[in-house]
Amino acid sequence: MGTQRNGFRKERFILSVDVGTTTIRCHVYDKEAKVRGSCSTKVVLLYPAEEHVEIEPEALWKSFITVAIGAVHDAGIQMRQIEALGISTQRATFTTWDRRTGVPFHNFITWQDRRAADLVKSWNRSCTMKAIHGVMKVLHFLTRQKRLLAASLIVFSTQHVTFRLIWVLNHYKQIRQAASEGNCCFGTIDTWLLFKLTNGRVHATDYSNASSTGMFDSYQMCWSEFFCSLLSVPLSIFPTVENTNHDFGTTDRSIFGESIPIRSAIADQQAAMFGECCFDVGSVKVTMGTGTFMDINTGCKPHTSVAGLYPLVGWKIGAEVVYLAEGNAADTGTAIKWAQELDLFDDVKETSDLAYSVKDSDGVCFVPSFSGLQAPLNDPRACASFMGLKPTSTKSHLVRAILESIVFRNKQLFDTMLRETRIPIVKIRVDGGVSSNDFVVQLTADLFGRKVARPDHCEMSCLGAAFVAGLGVGFWKSKEELKKLQSTDRVFLPSRPLKDQEHCRLLQSWDRALRRSMNWYHQTT
Numbered sequence: 001m002g003t004q005r006n007g008f009r010k011e012r013f014i015l016s017v018d019v020g021t022t023t024i025r026c027h028v029y030d031k032e033a034k035v036r037g038s039c040s041t042k043v044v045l046l047y048p049a050e051e052h053v054e055i056e057p058e059a060l061w062k063s064f065i066t067v068a069i070g071a072v073h074d075a076g077i078q079m080r081q082i083e084a085l086g087i088s089t090q091r092a093t094f095t096t097w098d099r100r101t102g103v104p105f106h107n108f109i110t111w112q113d114r115r116a117a118d119l120v121k122s123w124n125r126s127c128t129m130k131a132i133h134g135v136m137k138v139l140h141f142l143t144r145q146k147r148l149l150a151a152s153l154i155v156f157s158t159q160h161v162t163f164r165l166i167w168v169l170n171h172y173k174q175i176r177q178a179a180s181e182g183n184c185c186f187g188t189i190d191t192w193l194l195f196k197l198t199n200g201r202v203h204a205t206d207y208s209n210a211s212s213t214g215m216f217d218s219y220q221m222c223w224s225e226f227f228c229s230l231l232s233v234p235l236s237i238f239p240t241v242e243n244t245n246h247d248f249g250t251t252d253r254s255i256f257g258e259s260i261p262i263r264s265a266i267a268d269q270q271a272a273m274f275g276e277c278c279f280d281v282g283s284v285k286v287t288m289g290t291g292t293f294m295d296i297n298t299g300c301k302p303h304t305s306v307a308g309l310y311p312l313v314g315w316k317i318g319a320e321v322v323y324l325a326e327g328n329a330a331d332t333g334t335a336i337k338w339a340q341e342l343d344l345f346d347d348v349k350e351t352s353d354l355a356y357s358v359k360d361s362d363g364v365c366f367v368p369s370f371s372g373l374q375a376p377l378n379d380p381r382a383c384a385s386f387m388g389l390k391p392t393s394t395k396s397h398l399v400r401a402i403l404e405s406i407v408f409r410n411k412q413l414f415d416t417m418l419r420e421t422r423i424p425i426v427k428i429r430v431d432g433g434v435s436s437n438d439f440v441v442q443l444t445a446d447l448f449g450r451k452v453a454r455p456d457h458c459e460m461s462c463l464g465a466a467f468v469a470g471l472g473v474g475f476w477k478s479k480e481e482l483k484k485l486q487s488t489d490r491v492f493l494p495s496r497p498l499k500d501q502e503h504c505r506l507l508q509s510w511d512r513a514l515r516r517s518m519n520w521y522h523q524t525t
Contacts, residue, residue: 013077014475015260016086016466017068018459019043019189020268021112021290024063025459026071028082029466031475033485035457037075039067046107051114054107057095060189061196065255079258085197085251086264086469088271088461089189091212092161096168096175096237097192099183102200105175108189109164116163120156123163128230129155155378160214161188166231179234186237188213190265197262199252206244207321208270211313216241218302218311218323244270244315245472264468268461269293270314272431273324275464276455277483282426284417286410286444286452287460288434290333294413295324296421307376307416315468325421327413328374331384332406332434335368339402344395352439355400360506363388365513366401368409373518376416383520387513406434407443408510414448428452431460438492445492447503456487 013036017026025040041063046054072079092111097104109115123129139145156163165186169176178184187195191205210216210223215233217224223238242248244266250259266274269287273295276285281299286292295314296303302311303325314322336348345351365387372380386401418425428450430441435458445452470476476485 010081011077012083012475013075013081014084014086014466014470015068015071015082016088016462016469017064018088018268018271018462018465019060019064019090019193020461021090021110024060024067025462026067027459027462027466028071028075028077029463029470033463033466033482033487037071037073037077039070039074041067045110048107049115051117053110053113055093055110056107057097057104057192060108061193064193069256079256079260082258082260083475084261084263084469084473086266086465086467087190087193087262088266088268088465089193089209091209091267091269092159092188092214094161094165094186094188094213095192097185097187097195098178099185099203102195104192105172105178105184106168108192109168111159113164114158116167117158119163119167120158124155156214157380162214162227162231165215165233169233179237182236184234184237185239187239190267191239194248194262194265197251197255198249199254202249203239204242204246204248204265205239206242206246206265206267207313207316208244208267209265210241211311212267212269218313221313221316221321243317245317245468247472261473262469263472264465266315266465266468267312269295269326270312270324271462271464271468272460273297273314273464274467275460275462276429276431277479277486278427278429279322279479279483280426282423284414284425284428285460286428286430286435287432288332288406288410288430288440289432292329292332292406292409292413292432292434293326294328294410294417295326296417296423296425298323298325298421298423303421305420307420308374308378309416309420317468317471325417327376327416329368329406329409329413330371330374331368332409332432334370335366335384335402335406336434338370339399344399344402348433348437351399351403352437354396355403355439358394358396358400361401361404362390362393362397363509364390364393364397364401365510366398366405367510367514367517368402368405369517373514376412377514377518379518381521382514382518385513385517385520387516388509400439403437403440404443404506405510406440407447408507410444411447411507425450430454431458433458441490441492442495445494446500447507449494451494452492454489454492456489 014029028037248262283297302323309325314324369382373382
């Protein structure tokens with residue numbers, strides 16, 4: 001099972017670290033893809049000003065090293081038994097640093113940060129954007145290329161890196177200076193970790209992370225010269241974009257006492273997709289964590305959306321590029337955490353029982369839009385709300401309404417995906433913390449009218465990064481082998497016909513509530 005080392009056989013393992021929004025976790029995987037050791041720690045978020053959300057780069061680096069060493073220790077093995085390291089990271093969180101010293105110019109600015117909201121607003125309303133939209137409409141009319149129609153509807157968002165990076169370039173003179181001298185490095189979390197792990201030798205990212213920034217052209221597979229020149233962002237600051245299973249070099253011996261090959265860097269949602277073995281066109285995975293991320297494998301072409309689905313590179317391994325179309329709802333876990341803080345329940349595991357304890361929500365509707373509504377409605381000014389409350393409404397009704405709202409958003413995203421991509425669905429898998437809730441997954445299966453499978457454990461991003469790294473070093477031989485290793489905790493079958501009148505009525509009344517919550521916060525000029 002292992003290789004001959006120092007005259008005795010040693011079992012070998014893959015080490016994989018996932019830097020999520022709330023947790024950094026590390027798992028040690030064996031040949032059967034079983035977790036042999038684990039370690040995790042919380043991501044410490046800083047809020048230095050209103051709407052600013054940051055992470056201290058050195059603290060993140062120390063946590064990364066701590067969980068990696070901790071997981072190896074927990075597995076009762078030695079670092080030299082690690083065959084390869086895989087890294088999965090939250091997306092669109094970035095920092096910049098000095099190329100010569102490796103010292104960051106500022107903290108990581110996370111994807112949740114809204115400091116660039118005014119900048120985004122003024123750009124979306126600008127004459128330049130109106131001109132771009134107009135030109136693209138004309139070009140679409142002449143060529144009938146759907147990509148040009150999508151470009152005529154494009155709007156910027158704070159979730160992408162673009163305007164937070166412009167904010168940084170506007171606010172820090174030393175960064176502009178370093179960029180003009182060719183000494184500024186831009187990087188998402190994976191890029192920073194690769195830089196640190198190789199002691200400054202590697203300034204790189206992979207296609208999945210690059211395509212999640214909003215600065216990357218997924219059609220041309222390179223950083224967007226058009227956007228960079230339009231927004232005056234120097235191209236020189238960007239890392240080299242490599243394959244997802246690229247040989248990123250080895251970790252500096254001083255870090256772990258051994259040099260470990262780094263064989264995958266992948267964005268967390270794409271990693272979860274890989275971990276769920278969604279390798280075939282029409283495979284869907286629904287991650288229900290802090291937010292919901294629904295991804296469909298669209299094959300070797302990026303999907304061009306007019307409803308706000310985002311075309312991403314899933315992974316590039318060798319010559320094969322797999323694209324995904326993604327829709328998201330921002331407030332899945334947020335809504336549940338909020339309800340918990342209101343003392344509607346103590347333990348999240350209780351929520352399923354509470355929801356099942358009543359036959360329906362007694363006409364109560366909840367709209368889970370603490371951060372506005374994403375695709376297909378795309379309204380940043382929508383508010384979260386309860387509607388239809390009565391004197392008879394109990395705690396159980398409220399909890400049921402909250403859980404139902406998560407599923408109704410799933411249904412909305414799923415219908416948009418079906419309508420837009422027209423790709424036949426081959427399988428649906430769920431993961432993420434909220435997917436451990438039976439009520440949510442069963443209702444999802446009912447409303448989709450399809451079977452939905454849930455894995456044994458919900459941390460798929462870590463497994464996905466491990467799978468990519470393992471394939472890279474021959475630890476696992478093929479995707480077929482990975483599919484055989486896949487574990488399923490439970491398959492949920494739709495329990496009622498799809499066109500069930502009751503479901504239709506529920507969805508209609510929720511849709512009414514949704515529309516009444518829209519445009520609640522008036523835009524300040």
